[in-house]
Ligand code: SRM
Ligand SMILES: Cc1cc2nc3c(=O)[nH]c(=O)nc-3n(C[C@H](O)[C@H](O)[C@H](O)COP(=O)(O)OP(=O)(O)OC[C@H]3O[C@@H](n4cnc5c(N)ncnc54)[C@H](O)[C@@H]3O)c2cc1C
Ligand code: SF4
């Protein structure tokens with residue numbers, strides 16, 4: 001039997017999903033994919049990440065190679081221009097012809113550009129494809145002001161992108177409010193307040209009549225009310241329209257709002273042509289979200305098998321973060337159902353608005369609106385999706401002061417409850433996956449695809465999987481290692497409450513065996529140090545320390561060490577520079593300026609370390625903790641003292657902070673920086689904590705990261721005075737030290753912290769848990785007990801014994817340490833150089 | 841008198857070897873390095889274990905540097921091991937075998953305590 005020829009027009013998110021699903025069914029099909037865009041399908045939902053630095057390859061959902069390997073014939077950059085239904089074939093712009101048995105239209109939609117005179121110039125753009133974004137970036141480079149036409153969901157996302165590109169950003173909306181489709185008027189007003197607070201100018205009830213050449217800026221927009229606005233570029237985001245030209249041209253039935261009409265099998269009025277995704281119209285609705293599109297793809301693919309599924313419509317609830325503002329909309333958000341009862345809550349101080357719409361008997365949730373705080377979204381969405389009966393006092397679901405909302409745990413959900421709406425995965429499917437052997441979150445994701453779309457369901461999925469694994473007696477390995485069945489946070493608590501001072505004591509009381517391992521020993525050493533701040537080389541602590549801490553220096557590939565004296569804030573006197581130079585010269589050490597604004601001296605042997613440190617300490621240096629999971633450096637820019645733009649003394653503040661937190665041991669290393677103005681020369685937004693001067697004080701950013709997985713820091717608090725800044729950092733750091741996992745940087749910690757930055761702000765700034773004073777006191781103890789570890793080591797003959805190269809020959813040389821000279825300094829010899837030197 | 845032969849669990853009589861240091865020079869729960877017959881030997885001391893002393897060649901064949909004496913001592917399942925400070929592979933204190941890669945092993949030395957003296961032999 002000849003294979004069924006399936007031609008898929010459009011390789012967007014939904015078209016690609018269809019191909020994957022069809023291949024997964026194992027149906028006998030020869031698949032041809034034809035895409036208009038020059039590249040295979042990519043993640044349009046996360047398109048804006050492109051501006052955050054994601055490369056097109058990182059957004060890709062597939063590759064040409066992958067298609068080829070699966071036997072899929074794929075053509076890109078060549079749109080289909082006509083469908084010949086009689087001959088059952090399609091023709092592309094390049095003149096290629098493909099015959100089909102079954103045709104799948106997945107052509108998506110296109111941004112609607114209102115027919116305004118002048119809306120077709122180079123500086124008039126849209127926001128839909130990677131190429132669009134490339135054009136926006138190029139135009140933005142020569143622009144100062146940008147306008148987004150359209151205040152809907154995508155318009156606001158686009159406004160955020162323009163703002164991040166450094167443009168003065170305006171949103172021009174025809175309707176009276178923002179996001180009118182999803183939000184009711186009060187919700188929309190609250191959103192506007194928040195968006196305006198971020199510096200985006202919002203213009204509502206503006207009908208653009210003409211776009212012409214501007215006088216100060218490149219363009220001018222003229223409005224029906226005779227006002228005007230000058231700008232350099234305009235992005236149209238005034239809604240999308242189904243890309244249904246092909247369907248229209250070949251005479252398929254078209255829906256009332258456009259789109260090829262489909263039935264519950266996703267078939268159009270031609271039984272050999274399917275339409276899926278945003279180009280399809282079901283029950284008069286075009287679904288502008290990826291979840292319903294994926295569902296259509298699955299249903300269409302199932303028609304090629306015996307197990308035929310049905311499309312029955314889809315939920316259009318959404319939860320998102322626009323310009324950093326959390327917004328959620330569920331079901332009938334406007335409360336249009338006859339007899340609907342509305343309960344709402346407005347807090348203008350915290351800028352939060354919440355509304356729920358109840359059925360006339362008050363028992364079911366019809367819809368909801370959340371602005372400024374979407375922490376209730378998951379629970380409300382579950383009530384809505386599954387028609388669960390509401391608690392007697394439904395207001396407890398949104399009112400913060402009322403009795404706490406009854407917890408809607410994963411156990412309470414029925415098996416039919418949808419957990420992941422992107423991939424339409426029910427609780428039942430997840431239970432089946434677990435029963436089928438998926439015994440971890442990752443396995444469950446792999447087996448069901450849950451939580452691999454927008455990610456909105458991740459917290460719910462995790463709690464469900466944890467709960468189910470626990471119920472099945474599967475030990476969810478949350479312990480540190482085989483010796484401690486506790487997380488780091490739990491151990492921290494135990495050590496603190498029971499005032500445990502040594503590893504052996506902790507192991508005897510709460511662990512297994514007598515030895516421990518290289519996972520638990522350093523972790524416990526770090527906890528002990530954070531709490532009691534005893535010397536890391538004290539007899540009971542020394543054998544616990546990881547590689548570098550064990551000798552208070554950084555181990556290099558050849559077994560030698562590097563030495564980093566502290567240079568707070570990067571400020572150093574000429575005399576001190578000379579002293580470092582003198583020591584380096586005397587011990588023949590390789591010297592390098594580090595990425596942390598200080599100087600690293602490499603090539604010291606174990607036995608040389610105390611001698612080197614003796615000289616550095618005599619010259620006024622202290623240890624730099626380059627070896628510790630501890631505060632590293634507080635980078636600074638030159639700041640107001642010299643710089644013509646600086647508004648505060650960033651060097652002074654950096655030195656103050658570095659001296660305050662030096663020696664603080666933490667789950668992982670901590671890096672910080674202070675910039676003297678928004679030009680941000682100290683790159684503070686890539687640090688664990690970063691401070692930027694403002695003309696009123698300091699803005700505090702937290703949980704940034706450079707390194708392997710960069711993360712931009714989040715703004716925690718603004719315009720703080722010196723003392724408040726320091727108090728807030730004290731609390732932030734101690735909260736991190738207490739609650740993070742082992743080797744978890746602040747960035748990953750925050751990403752895993754339930755409630756995210758808002759929760760962190762509640763704890764650290766607003767002191768919601770009432771632990772602020774305790775955290776500060778704990779920090780004060782660490783600060784008061786600070787001593788330079790190297791100074792203390794030099795004073796203690798017991799500790800110095802560790803630095804003998806050989807117990808029976810303290811100053812002996814390791815014959816494998818061989819240096820050669822390069823660019824006037826030493827470096828470790830390579831293997832072949834070593835052999836050559838030995839034979840010579 | 842306490843004795844140990846690092847390649848077997850059961851204590852054996854003392855053997856002729858080199859006295860490298862006294863008990864006092866060892867680090868409880870950790871290692872030191874000694875030079876024996878021109879070779880570098882890592883000597884580990886685990887008070888409370890039987891036997892309490894172990895000795896391996898100090899050269900880490902994976903990281904290719906003389907560093908094993910500076911690793912952390914571990915119990916992995918039933919096996920006592922040292923984790924290399926360079927790339928963290930574990931080497932069995934009894935057999936010298938690398939737990940991550942059984943193809944790789946380091947030499948095992950004999951070590952015992954005679955009075956206060958630590959005696960090492962190939
Ligand atoms: C010396 C230095 C490179 C240089 O020549 O400039 C350096 C060298 C090392 N880095 Fe680094 N990092 C150095 C600045 C950085 C920076 C830049 C900065 O601090 O501004 C980063 C990115 C910023 C960040 O951490 O967010 C950086 C990200 C890393 C990472 C990845 C951390 C992450 O969370 O992704 C590691 C690996 C780790 O810590 O697990 C690492 C680990 C290391 C280690 C400790 C690797 C090791 O275990 O041997 C290197 C040993 C240094 C030594 O022997 O002294 N180094 N490292 C820099 C020392 C700065 C200082 O004065 O203390
Ligand atoms: C910035 C942005 C953010 C978004 N955020 C979300 C979100 O958070 N949540 C959510 O659910 N949805 C979101 N969406 C919507 C989501 O991206 C779409 O619902 C989804 O991409 C629809 O998939 P599709 O395959 O139907 O259409 P598309 O992804 O648009 O794919 C259609 C493809 O068909 C091609 N094509 C068109 N005509 C032809 C032709 N004649 N021949 C060949 N190829 C053709 C097009 O070039 C395109 O590549 C967002 C969209 C954008 C633009
Ligand atoms: S951040 Fe500001 S103060 Fe600091 S150097 Fe740059 S411009 Fe000057």
Ligand code: FES
Pocket residue numbers: 419420421422423450451452453454455456457458
């Ligand atoms: S709901 Fe979007 S990934 Fe699950």
